[in-house]
Amino acid sequence: MFTGIITAIGTISKVEQRGDMRCTIRCPFDPAGMAIGASIACSGVCLTVVDRGGEAGDAWFAVDVSGETVARTAKDQWTQGRALNLEQALKLGDELGGHMVTGHVDAVGRVAIARNEGGSTRLEIRAPQDIAPFVAEKGSITVDGASLTVNEVHDEDDGQVRFALNIIPHTGEVTTLGKLTEGASVNLEIDVLARYLKRMQALRG
Known part of the structure; x- marks a missing residue:
């Protein structure tokens, strides 16, 4: 983990x-x-x-x-x-500063927008339809291994999901996210809690 x-x-x-x-x-x-x-x-x-x-x-x-x-x-x-x-890997007693991540890629997304906004970088990422139910505003998502908070979510007409993230200068400097450009491919992992909630909801339905 x-x-x-x-x-x-x-x-x-x-x-x-x-x-x-x-x-x-x-x-x-x-x-x-x-x-x-x-x-x-x-x-x-x-x-x-x-x-x-x-x-x-x-x-x-x-x-x-x-x-x-x-x-x-x-x-x-x-x-x-x-x-x-x-x-x-996380060790027992380590600080859990982000969210629980398994290191299993659920989908590959594509950077649609990468632009400076007030010193930070605004990223908008398009992701496949199959992970759309797991992407929620103010929820967590992992992009190229980094735990991030989703700011906005938009469902596209073709079924894909487009979500926005804010990359503060520190995060941009200590990760590869600050160098992402439009069109770049990124690894995405959905929140493991969202995965289990979706499964529980499906069984109840």
């Missing part, structure tokens, strides 16, 4: 095809704190550490990315030089 509070930005330094894809990611973590088999969310995707090295502040870790994961995540995410939002 994760909280959606990004603790570092990593960069894919190497991509290898070994059946599944293996990505090596450089990061400012301490390798001693990254156990083999541990989970790290990479732009919202929960992946398993299969190797690691370097030193504190200049470390790297390797993950295997299956074809299924590649197919269900943002376009061109698994390419050399790509910056990724990183969060290590």
Whole structure:
């Protein structure tokens, strides 16, 4: 489990095809704190550490990315030089600063608007119809691994949903969200509580 509070930005330094894809990611973590088999969310995707090295502040870790994961995540995410939002798995006693995040991508959205508003960045994202029931004003959503609050929701004529977010300067600086441009693909994870409420409602109906 994760909280959606990004603790570092990593960069894919190497991509290898070994059946599944293996990505090596450089990061400012301490390798001693990254156990083999541990989970790290990479732009919202929960992946398993299969190797690691370097030193504190200049470390790297390797993950295997299956074809299924590649197919269900943002376009061109698994390419050399790509910056990724990183969060290590939640430990008992850690502060829950965002919301409960599983690291499973529910859909890929597309940035429709990215513009400056009063020093912050306004993002509007279009998302597929199947997650529309789970996107609510003032509810939580995870975008590329970052926990965010939905400001506005608009249901489109084609069934898709369009929602607005406010990215404050700090969040823009410590995540990749400040560099998003219109047309960019992003990984989306809906609030896990909304998922269970929808299921309960369906069974009652």
